[in-house]
Amino acid sequence: MSWTLVVALCAMGIFGGFAAGLLGIGGGMILVPFMTMIFESLRVPPQLIVHMAIATCLATILFTSISSVRAHHLQGAVQWRIVRLMAPGILVGSWVGPWIGKQMNTMVMALFFGLFVAVAATQMLIDTKPAAHRDLPGPGGMFAAGGVVGVLAGLVGAGGGFISIPFMTWCNVRIHSAVATSAALGFPIALAGTLSNIYFGWGEADLPRYSFGFIYVPALAVIATASVLMAPLGARTAHKWPVRRLRKAFAFILYALAIYMLWKGVALARTK
Template sequence: MDWSLVGILLIMGTAGGFAAGLLGIGGGMVLVPFITMIFTARGFPPELVVHMAIATSLATIMFTSLSSVRAHHKHGAVLWPVVRMLAPGILIGSWIGPWIGKQLDASALALVFALFVAFSATQMLVDKKPQASRDLPKAPGMFAAGGVIGIVAGLVGAGGGFISVPFMSWCNVKIHNAVATSAALGFPIALAGTLSNVYFGLGETRLPEYSLGYIYLPALVVIAAASMTMAPLGARTAHKMPVAKLKRIFAVILYALAVYMFWKAFA
């Protein structure tokens, strides 16, 4: 047992879980670059490390979201009717996202991820709320919105919060409700995306031992255990304090991670 690896993964899971509960983002934007670094250092096939990092991160969100949404639900903040309306499109989109990722080589996928993280960090740093100018759309519009959220989240291995939270805010949903509902949406995103990554990775012969499709199981177990512990703490923090300052700090961290993924794309 490589205890140094376990320790690093525990730290990553702790940070990712807290971020998931605090900001409703699923933790993937933090986890993917660090998992990429670890898989690269351990000599995993270079053409697969980004795919595996995204798939493993997405799988952890299944557990993080359950832990986070339980805390949000206790505060009565989750809008379950909204979850039910967005979930069908999300399930389909989250299956398609990893399929799109499979068509990309590691450099292109790293570039897509870096651009997404840089955009998300800018959105967080500016902290400009979309003007609530309309109500939530009817079923067809919610299905389409869910599909877009699912495709992007499945492609980059994130929980979709940076799309779903602004979308709900734009539709007159209060920010605490939007964050809590986004946390609940993390589970269907992660479930469909994980099954997709398993399915499309089963035929890959270059994967390291203990992989299930593109998911590296030892990392999944350790990160999920840590993130499930910290996600409720992040969710409780979100209800007790203004998170604007924490968002700015987190945005700077995301910029640094985006730079690494840009380097990975062009190295």
């Protein structure tokens, strides 16, 4: 890799790691649009660009999650009971998500990513107050919720915070705890999703050199190193910010990502 590319990947890792700690979204989803640009510059075949961007960014969450969770745990904010109840469903869903993604072409994946992220951003920005009596569902409901989070996170290369945080706040979990718990949920999502992307990408034609399934290892190494260093700072910042500011930051970052990926999807459609 050129030094220019290494610097760009480091910048992505710094930004993604801080955002992961701040917003509990794993950082992967934020990095996907930038990774698509990187793969375009590397002349990766167009039909593989979004698949590889999602897979590589999802793999970085394995490392970012551990660093972020440690900082949130020291603040006493992680609700480990929620993690235990949702993790089994997440493991199943995160394996299935990349398989679904493999069946979709790049244009469809880009459009799906953009639309889904825009919906999640709107839900966070509206800030509708949940009913006071609403609580988290029982074990069966939590398993199902984990499965949905896992499928969608594996499909778009995210740590699941874009859906798990709105779900938890809708069930009257305080947003600071929801962010911290979502960071913990990012690890099983990334683990199952990464293994799935390796399995389903293995033997794929036209993969660039140093790819491991759909994962581009050089980019993973650089981004993971930078993001692990920054995630604790983001986590500490999250606990200093008021709820309203945290929700707005979460929503507007998601809107920016949604606009880019929708534009990408439309551009791909025009080339058909």
